[in-house]
Amino acid sequence: MFIDYAKILCRSGNGGNGCVSFRREKFVPKGGPDGGDGGKGGDVVFTVDDQLHTLQDIRYKQSYIADNGEPGLSSKKSGADGKNILIPVPPGTVIKKEKSDSVLADLTQEGDIYTACKGGKGGKGNVHFKSSTQQTPRFAQDGQNGEEFTFEIELKILGDVGLVGFPNAGKSTLLAALTTAKPKIADYPFTTLEPNLGIVKYGEYQSFVVADIPGLIEGAAEGKGLGHKFLKHVERTRVLLILIECTDGNPQASLKKLKEELRQFNPVLLEKFSIIVRTKMDLSGSEDFSDAWKSVKDNTLDISSVTRSGLDDLVDVIAKELNED
Numbered sequence: 001m002f003i004d005y006a007k008i009l010c011r012s013g014n015g016g017n018g019c020v021s022f023r024r025e026k027f028v029p030k031g032g033p034d035g036g037d038g039g040k041g042g043d044v045v046f047t048v049d050d051q052l053h054t055l056q057d058i059r060y061k062q063s064y065i066a067d068n069g070e071p072g073l074s075s076k077k078s079g080a081d082g083k084n085i086l087i088p089v090p091p092g093t094v095i096k097k098e099k100s101d102s103v104l105a106d107l108t109q110e111g112d113i114y115t116a117c118k119g120g121k122g123g124k125g126n127v128h129f130k131s132s133t134q135q136t137p138r139f140a141q142d143g144q145n146g147e148e149f150t151f152e153i154e155l156k157i158l159g160d161v162g163l164v165g166f167p168n169a170g171k172s173t174l175l176a177a178l179t180t181a182k183p184k185i186a187d188y189p190f191t192t193l194e195p196n197l198g199i200v201k202y203g204e205y206q207s208f209v210v211a212d213i214p215g216l217i218e219g220a221a222e223g224k225g226l227g228h229k230f231l232k233h234v235e236r237t238r239v240l241l242i243l244i245e246c247t248d249g250n251p252q253a254s255l256k257k258l259k260e261e262l263r264q265f266n267p268v269l270l271e272k273f274s275i276i277v278r279t280k281m282d283l284s285g286s287e288d289f290s291d292a293w294k295s296v297k298d299n300t301l302d303i304s305s306v307t308r309s310g311l312d313d314l315v316d317v318i319a320k321e322l323n324e325d
């Protein structure tokens with residue numbers, strides 16, 4: 001199951017209290033204070049694991065609580081620090097506080113970390129409070145409390161190319177034709193229920209990643225259909241392929257609707273390099289709709305994922321743009 005959202009409670013550990021203690025040894029009847037410091041509370045830390053691909057592991061564990069620091073000991077010994085809690089997440093994870101649009105961390109690469117809740121500092125033992133006027137301090141400092149926050153965790157797929165189009169526009173078929181990905185393909189709308197990724201190899205050692213999301217319908221940016229849940233997955237892409245069936249009776253209107261959904265979701269999407277792709281050119285009678293396409297002012301590329309016609313040209317155009325970028 002592809003899970004790209006989770007809400008979890010995180011709490012770091014409290015610092016340990018400082019120790020009140022006095023040196024007691026033979027022949028030292030009036031030993032001074034020797035209370036040690038309390039240990040630091042454990043942190044809650046997010047860390048990227050590139051072996052993960054969804055948020056499923058943290059979706060069903062709703063709270064992460066780190067250990068408290070241990071109290072200080074006599075003989076100026078410090079208490080043990082609380083153990084940190086590490087939360088592994090996939091690349092592309094965005095962390096926000098609950099009910100906030102401000103991004104606290106955008107973790108995209110293996111090794112990226114974010115300390116979400118810092119553990120409380122340990123309190124100082126009474127050895128620190130000895131002075132010329134206070135030879136036997138009978139008090140120590142309490143440890144500081146840890147932090148507690150509820151976070152909203154989102155996953156945005158890291159892809160170079162995003163496929164956008166209405167249901168049944170041929171996005172999954174194109175992904176399967178270009179890559180080794182095996183998305184579900186059928187002749188009815190909303191076959192794709194979750195994002196799919198595939199790697200396109202070209203040249204000798206070069207490649208790019210294609211992300212296919214469920215088809216959009218009018219009103220998707222406002223929550224209609226399935227595509228609205230996954231539009232965020234094309235926010236990171238550098239190239240958008242806008243797929244429209246060659247048999248569309250009014251492709252200019254379809255293109256306008258798709259662009260409007262992208263604009264409403266995030267206007268930045270319209271600033272990306274985009275290619276209008278006319279799909280299913282293998283269908284008999286597709287030439288009958290050539291007049292309707294004259295209204296489309298954008299340049300288009302004709303392809304057939306079934307016969308593989310035009311796919312090499314499409315890959316060349318994408319590769320050129322990615323390399324120039």
